[in-house]
Amino acid sequence: MDPLMSIRDLYIIFEHREGFIGKPKTVEAVSGVNLDIYPGEIIAVVGESGCGKTTLGKAICGLYKPSKGSLIFQGKDISKLNKKEFKEFRRNVQMVHQDSYAALNPTRTIYQSLSAPIIRNGFAKDRKQAYEIICELLETVELTPPELYLEKFPHQLSGGQRQRILMARAISLRPKLIVADEPVSMIDVSLRISILDLMAHLNKQFGIAFIYITHDLSTARYIASNGRIAVMYLGKIIETGQLNKVLSHPHHPYLQALLSAVPIPDPDIARNMKQLPLRSWDMPDPTSPPPGCRFNPRCPYAREICQQNEPILRNYEDDMVSCHLAEKVPAWKIG
Ligand SMILES: Nc1ncnc2c1ncn2[C@@H]1O[C@H](COP(=O)(O)OP(=O)(O)OP(=O)(O)O)[C@@H](O)[C@H]1O
Numbered sequence: 001m002d003p004l005m006s007i008r009d010l011y012i013i014f015e016h017r018e019g020f021i022g023k024p025k026t027v028e029a030v031s032g033v034n035l036d037i038y039p040g041e042i043i044a045v046v047g048e049s050g051c052g053k054t055t056l057g058k059a060i061c062g063l064y065k066p067s068k069g070s071l072i073f074q075g076k077d078i079s080k081l082n083k084k085e086f087k088e089f090r091r092n093v094q095m096v097h098q099d100s101y102a103a104l105n106p107t108r109t110i111y112q113s114l115s116a117p118i119i120r121n122g123f124a125k126d127r128k129q130a131y132e133i134i135c136e137l138l139e140t141v142e143l144t145p146p147e148l149y150l151e152k153f154p155h156q157l158s159g160g161q162r163q164r165i166l167m168a169r170a171i172s173l174r175p176k177l178i179v180a181d182e183p184v185s186m187i188d189v190s191l192r193i194s195i196l197d198l199m200a201h202l203n204k205q206f207g208i209a210f211i212y213i214t215h216d217l218s219t220a221r222y223i224a225s226n227g228r229i230a231v232m233y234l235g236k237i238i239e240t241g242q243l244n245k246v247l248s249h250p251h252h253p254y255l256q257a258l259l260s261a262v263p264i265p266d267p268d269i270a271r272n273m274k275q276l277p278l279r280s281w282d283m284p285d286p287t288s289p290p291p292g293c294r295f296n297p298r299c300p301y302a303r304e305i306c307q308q309n310e311p312i313l314r315n316y317e318d319d320m321v322s323c324h325l326a327e328k329v330p331a332w333k334i335g
Pocket residue numbers: 014015016027028029047048049050051052053054055056215286
């Protein structure tokens with residue numbers, strides 16, 4: 001199967017200025033990322049705050065231009081699309097944001113917010129047809145009866161309901177890919193599973209591929225158990241593969257450290273859990289990342305080669321890992 005999108009050696013570089021004086025520094029928020037996204041699949045993009053997840057997500061949606069590298073959507077480089085083709089690409093790749101309140105216009109009713117893109121993109125010929133489509137969409141995202149929600153303003157809805165409205169708005173344009181950036185991190189814990197279930201349902205019912213961006217390994221495990229995971233560290237993908245395999249046999253020391261920091265509910269297992277003894281808990285300054293492997297100053301296994309040469313993402317056992325010493329790093333498992 002051909003990929004829906006191929007991300008090729010992508011760099012997104014920002015200027016970073018501290019105060020008004022001095023030269024601006026640069027941050028490689030995304031640094032040499034390669035990833036193929038296949039139709040209908042779910043990929044969880046996981047990593048700590050500041051590792052470049054949101055920037056990668058926005059680049060996938062065409063909201064940031066690559067500083068270097070390219071994004072190929074359905075065989076075409078998106079930087080070479082004409083205006084009409086780019087509009088069609090933007091319709092096909094939608095983004096759902098973390099902050100549902102900021103993502104909706106507070107002065108517009110739900111009907112107004114949902115009808116505008118439907119009419120603009122020609123999915124409804126008049127207001128009556130738009131109304132019917134919106135009612136159907138609200139039923140799909142389980143906001144029923146729809147009439148109860150149409151005339152409401154965003155502030156009159158709960159965080160979970162607003163997130164469902166954002167999902168409805170995203171699917172209203174019949175996209176092939178949705179980038180969901182931390183969609184459940186701002187809603188009550190009790191409602192998170194239902195939003196994740198909704199995404200899984202939309203993925204199955206409409207065959208929409210999802211990029212699920214999160215810092216939370218447990219929700220990644222829940223939504224992408226049959227999909228893939230890409231773990232990021234300081235702008236780079238350091239390990240990727242089938243989620244269950246990667247999380248049960250993590251090869252990269254950074255991923256092992258992340259997993260060993262997740263609390264385990266079973267006290268017997270928790271007691272026997274070994275924390276990976278990182279050499280430092282601090283993330284390096286993203287404006288001057290360490291040479292060689294970006295994780296080397298924190299890695300308990302680092303050798304000279306790790307300080308000198310940048311590792312590439314390579315096939316190793318069942319997945320891909322960017323570590324010179326993958327063959328030598330001790331296996332890690334829970335308990
Ligand atoms: N518009 C921008 N201008 C300058 N620097 C930026 C910009 N956006 C992001 N950055 C920097 O790029 C790096 C990656 O940021 P990004 O928001 O993509 O990370 P993230 O993994 O999504 O983090 P979080 O989970 O906190 O949102 C950070 O060092 C951040 O400060």
